[in-house]
């Protein structure tokens with residue numbers, strides 16, 4: 023609504039978004055508890071209440087990442103802010119970085135590492151597949167990188183790369199292991215310490231049931247050492263800290279993890295102004311996950327993901343990719359020949375308020391992506407999506423078995439006794 027007076031300011035009504043069921047690759051609907059946390063009153067950034075919340079957030083994310091790393095905190099910004107902070111702080115221009123890439127977000131790691139001045143070596147798996155540990159070890163031996171950067175769950179292809187053995191390979195060859203777990207954390211098993219990762223970053227908008235805008239991060243002591251050697255405290259707050267010349271110093275001020283750690287750690291040195299409301303949200307996301315229990319959350323995502331998969335198969339549709347390595351929280355569905363995938367998505371959204379996704383690059387227009395994650399990994403959300411999906415497919419001329427989607431999903435729930 024626009025109330026425009028001639029020559030006067032342009033005024034709009036308050037935001038009043040329609041009800042949507044977000045069943046795409048993320049963002050998903052935020053848990054109402056997170057929305058309530060977002061509306062809590064602000065406090066100052068050095069108020070003991072605020073620094074207390076910061077400390078609690080660190081404790082909570084250590085449990086979420088399954089790590090004892092002291093350096094576990096938040097980067098303000100969306101998930102790619104966390105990726106960029108990790109890579110720009112770990113990579114010195116000229117360092118060799120190996121990226122085993124199996125989708126769009128592997129390509130993003132290459133792009134960011136290149137911008138950090140790395141000599142990037144990418145190996146590619148066909149979209150819809152993942153790497154074996156042997157393939158990764160062979161590339162490590164050939165490239166001898168300083169950092170191996172890999173996505174755990176690449177939402178663009180729905181594949182989940184097993185990481186269990188990669189940490190051991192990296193340790194053996196003296197390589198730092200970084201992973202982007204934005205899309206998989208909370209919905210698929212992840213063990214930072216047991217699997218030997220040095221750096222990990224995430225986001226809130228997938229299995230953590232929050233909005234995008236905060237990037238939880240954790241660094242091993244080895245990674246902190248590298249960051250500290252390149253970090254430089256800025257003028258104005260510098261005490262007797264040494265000053266590094268530009269080539270040695272981390273190229274970004276905002277993403278200098280050493281300075282961010284000095285803000286989160288006992289020095290409490292001023293850096294950015296912490297995004298208070300997003301910190302409340304991130305803290306609540308972790309609280310929800312830790313209360314539920316990590317194993318229980320992963321099992322919930324496994325169950326509802328399996329129900330959605332059985333549902334799309336019950337509609338006679340073909341899932342995409344290697345199902346043995348599918349992320350629990352998302353399924354790719356091949357768009358039947360002759361069907362306009364975007365028109366189906368548009369109708370789902372406009373007529374039924376249900377959002378599903380398409381994909382990128384070679385998969386754009388070839389697959390839909392349906393998520394069951396975070397707050398939406400629930401029976402009613404799965405059954406509602408399958409019900410309206412069947413209706414819209416029919417409208418668009420796809421011949422689907424009546425009730426086949428809901429029946430397929432319900433068979434999975436019945437088997438699980440839920």
Ligand SMILES: Cc1ncc(COP(=O)(O)O)c(C=O)c1O
Pocket residue numbers: 047048100101102103127173175176177178202203204205225234235
């Ligand atoms: C695996 C993965 N990494 C990174 C991102 C980028 O996240 P953001 O848009 O929050 O920066 C996404 C977003 O979908 C993702 O799925």
